Amino acid sequence: MLSGTTYSQLNIFNAIATEGSITKAAKKLEIAPPSVSNALKALEQQLGLPLFVRTTRRIELTEAGKRLHQSTFATMHELAVAVESVSDLSKAPSGKLRITTPRFVYQHWLKPIYHEFCQRYGDIELEISVSDATINILEEGFDLGLRFGDKVEPGMIARPLTAPxxxxxxxxxxxxxxxxxxxxxxxxxxxxxxxxxxxxxxxxxxxxxxxxxxxxxxxxxxxxxxxxxxxxxxxxxxxxxxxxxxxxxxxxxxxxxxxxxxxxxxxxxxSGIYVYFHQNTQKAKRVRVLIDFLLEKFSQTAK
Structure with missing residues (x-):
């Protein structure tokens, strides 16, 4: 049975694996670096195996670390979303919400409307990352992304926002x-x-x-x-x-x-602009209201 301590340790381990360093993982999780290091040590002691090896620039996963990351990353995300979706039943949308978008999509489509979303849902802390790079939203910690086309990774859903x-x-x-x-x-x-x-x-x-x-x-x-x-x-x-x-x-x-x-x-x-997200992420109310908001506003723009 998964204890609360082990869950926390796995969450920290996956953050280190995706961020590539203890310092970056601590920043992402908003906890002190020593706490991240201690959690990793405790998990390695529990497993009896090292999960990372240090290189000159970053820490790399060992074979055991790779297997643990592959086995737990998606599951941990699904579990977090499941807990949040149940909690959402009794309250208004709230929490942090991260979206990534290319610059031209932000300038032309998102810039005129994002303030209205923030005003409509004052308990949501919206973070917009403007980048033309191709991003794996799950690994990079984003809830949604905007981009051309509906070709997405397994487990992702894409909804059209504009016509071709x-x-x-x-x-x-x-x-x-x-x-x-x-x-x-x-x-x-x-x-x-x-x-x-x-x-x-x-x-x-x-x-x-x-x-x-x-x-x-x-x-x-x-x-x-x-x-x-x-x-x-x-x-x-x-x-x-x-x-x-x-x-x-x-x-x-x-x-x-x-x-x-x-x-x-x-x-x-x-292909037109699509909003894409993990199939389980949309269960969270904070994510669902942004998807609905984008569908509403983009459809008005098209008229």
Whole structure:
């Protein structure tokens, strides 16, 4: 039978495993580092096996530690959510709630509405992490995430927030004046693009266009490489090359002429924005009300 002490020790052990250090685990759990160290020692003594080995930069799981982490991490999360969901029956939504979102999703969709959620649910402490990196929300301690597409890890659920959207290509009037606008794939070779680099993989995003249902990957020179969507738009407005981003983000600039569409008939269509979360996490009232809030607000935006 799992005692309260062992449960606490396993919770601390999994925090160390995911954070990679005792100090970071202590910070995440909001307890003193010596308490984390003592709990780990007690668990190792109980098991009779070391769970970590120290390296120069971090502590690494031993084989026994890996097996224990794989066996208990998801179960501990499910148990915590189960207890919280029962406790929720008698009270208003409350507690800490962490969500991760790409910058452009925050700027365009989340920024105008998050304050209303905080005002509606004053007992919830909302934490918004803005990052373009690909994040495993369970391992990183997030309750929900926002991103393109519904392809998620096993045990996760994805709910659509927007319809599919096109990726727009565009230039500034100044760029058009100096270089003209390409009218075909072949013309692109005489131009330069502002290229996006993915933060997590460090790979450059390929330019893929839709040629009557056939996906065509086009290569042409780069004028600049960025890993931030705001910088992509700014560099385009400053005439540094052909930029690209999903159409809703630059709809106003395309409408007022500060950006000019390029090869619009060939813009590819991508999956919309989804909110994703662990299948058990939605049982917690604090998580459920945010999911419902996002579905409500995004549907209003689409009208």
């Amino acid at each position: 959207m096109r990726e727009a290509l565009f230039v500034s009037p100044e760029y058009q004046k100096q270089n003209g606008i390409p009218q075909s794939f072949e013309d692109l070779r005489q131009h330069k693009q502002i290229r996006y680099r993915f933060i997590s993989s460090n790979q450059l995003a390929p330019l893929q266009l839709d040629n009557h249902g056939q996906t065509i990957t086009v290569e042409f020179p780069n004028s600049m490489v960025v890993n931030d969507t705001d910088l992509m738009i700014d560099a385009s407005l400053n005439g540094l090359g052909i930029g690209r981003i999903v159409e809703p983000i630059v709809a106003d600039q395309l409408a007022n002429g500060s950006l000019i569409p390029v090869l619009e008939p060939y813009w590819p269509t991508y």
